[in-house]
Amino acid sequence: MNDKRVLNAARAVADITDGSSIMVGGFGEAGSPIELIHALIDQGATDLTVISNNAGSGEVGLAALLKARRVSKVICSFPKSINSTVFPELYEEGFTELELVPQGTLAERIRAGGAGVPAFYTPTAVGTLLAEGKEIREFNGRRYLLEMGLTADFSLIKGHEADSHGNVIYNKTARNFAPIMAMAANTTIVQARKVVEPGVIDPEVVITPGIFVDRVVEVSDPAHESQLIAAGVTYQ
């Protein structure tokens, strides 16, 4: 039967291997799947490539994964945040490599990866440092860059509610990268506040159809980065 429920976060991330590429949903703390990330820290996989808009705050969630020296490369648009000291240190040390991608190009590359489009042209970043080494081509008198679709081995995302078929709805601006990351990974793992039976979520309001999701785990009271940081939590 088509039941994608997994008992807990530890089991959901158990098969992530060293060297994996992992998309992590979230824009700042909104939509960051902290419990899945913490389970990944416990699990021990290392030499990871993380694709995420930011590089974490404080020493919880994504920043804690970085701090544990598990991430050899970050692909993101904005690695600096208030309270972000972990990534800068690892970057300066040369431990963690950075591929900086404009935010819209990052989103479109992920969406393309999920949609079977290997490459596309975009006007973003033409004539800038971030165009270096990239093919430029003119269409209708304007110059565009060739950008490649992006896929990953795993996506870790945070939903609001999910059903056992893997259909997901989100909460407000916590949606951000999650729907496209769900499309672009070989294995997509969703944590949701509530996991319900099929038929509970109206098919008209599903944002991520179940075909894009492999595992669903209920995390009924997820933490927020800012609250953990304010409480002085560091995860290790």
Added chain:
Amino acid sequence: MNDKRVLNAARAVADITDGSSIMVGGFGEAGSPIELIHALIDQGATDLTVISNNAGSGEVGLAALLKARRVSKVICSFPKSINSTVFPELYEEGFTELELVPQGTLAERIRAGGAGVPAFYTPTAVGTLLAEGKEIREFNGRRYLLEMGLTADFSLIKGHEADSHGNVIYNKTARNFAPIMAMAANTTIVQARKVVEPGVIDPEVVITPGIFVDRVVEVSDPAHESQLIAAGVTYQ
């Protein structure tokens, strides 16, 4: 103020000029904006290029627009249907030109047009007649075709409910091409069963955000092609 309501279908389509390109939502009869199309027939614009998945049935809606000899070119994936005699006659006569596009390529070209992506690569149709004249390029050992984004002067689409800001929700599989066509046209015109005040539609369930919509007209009891055809209606 941000009020996109228009009094009736006639006013909504009043400024469509001869030679315009027009995207028309719908997959078969589901989602076909019949009342807007009939208003366009009354309005008189001709030499139109129509971008739509099909070419109409019977002699109502899109087929009636064709029958009125207003369409010089159709861009679509499947111009044949049960009850479709109008397009075949115009095509054989040489009056209406056909650009045949695989359905997924058509959808992706429209989405690209709306998203500011001038061109993208796709595996669809490689090695077929529909690849003739198109650039082929290899990525990771597989061959892909270069396809161009598609935009139009107008989109005519059918929603279920819309608000005065232009936010739209759809009914079941009548959604089909509408959300991407709304993105890809210079002027998007929506007919909806009900037009409501801002705030009535939950922002979590909006499918087409208002930024993609220019005009909204209430058509409270829209006709369906099959019912009109069964009733022997021909529109002219």
Added chain:
Amino acid sequence: MTQYTDISGWSREQMAQRLAQDIPDGAYVNLGIGIPELVTRFVPEGREFIYHTENGLLGMGPSPAEGDGDPELINAGKRHVTANDGAAFFHHADSFAMIRGGHLDLSVLGAMQVAQDGDLANWSTGKPNAIPAVGGAMDLVAGVKQVFVITQHCTKSGEPKLVESCTFPLTGQNVVDRIYSDLAVIDVTPEGFRVVELCPGVDFKTVQELTGAPLLPANQ
């Protein structure tokens, strides 16, 4: 030589039933119009298939009772359908992202011709006056993980549909994985057509005679 019309092979329902045996539990499946649609009647016990229809529905259910149809709830063949619990509606670009992006497990399609290298022709006779119509077939064969063809072994006039190379315009190159005909189940392998299973009462030699390219036997 054996006449195709003389042979009593599998019925269309039996072909669909045989094909359904090979679909794993939980598979996401797109069924073409015609014989492929019969697959829904033969889901093996204990399995659940999730049907995708490219016009924007995942979790498609059976046809509604006569008169209960909603003209805005249809499948790719434009017939009235229903939505199962756990279904989702989406727009066409998302629907073909599922197809092109390799998210669907299986596409079941009819065929005019299948070549021994897996080329498929199923959209056009190529006749100069025919009105071409392609729909989503080229996207399905280019994107879906596995492509099964379900078809009569020969045309009504007895011409082989399994051939060395297609004479009709192609839908895709090297795309077919397996063929379910009324006479046999046949894999497309790097070595060419290989018989997986013969319809009871039909022998290899007969199938070979009715096939336009060499067949390899099952146990070779």
Added chain:
Amino acid sequence: MTQYTDISGWSREQMAQRLAQDIPDGAYVNLGIGIPELVTRFVPEGREFIYHTENGLLGMGPSPAEGDGDPELINAGKRHVTANDGAAFFHHADSFAMIRGGHLDLSVLGAMQVAQDGDLANWSTGKPNAIPAVGGAMDLVAGVKQVFVITQHCTKSGEPKLVESCTFPLTGQNVVDRIYSDLAVIDVTPEGFRVVELCPGVDFKTVQELTGAPLLPANQ
């Protein structure tokens, strides 16, 4: 020569207020972090602007009361916001489809430098040890119909920010349409910078002295 620090130009609020006058009713607007955010305080009577924040909200409303913030309802600056009636949430690819596809009417951004041909530098000092971070700025300037820059006319140390050509790494080429500084409103034209309006009490000559490229007067 005039010292920048000696001049009493428009305040940040006045700059934002002046800019807001030029935004038409019903405009879809994306506001960068910092001074651009002040624009929301000065919407002229009878007009309504619809704010887009690239992290997935159209129809962004004001900040909530202290303590009422939802960590899952934030803007691109990661501050708590609200959603107005008529708002819509969407994912990042759709959000940047709005930006890249030319659906937004206006992007208001800060600047490190603007060149006379409209080149903008606002994302990086280019220093070798700086950690680069670009966010959505390059997408905004490449896609949005009009780009307004709102900025102090000079740096804190008095260096002109309006220059012949940028020395900092570019955000985009030929993208800026108009600049609102504390001293003047200046258009970027094919002939270079053209003064549209001077801050009361500030004369053309002074602004020219504090600008790193030739200025054209308003009425030329």
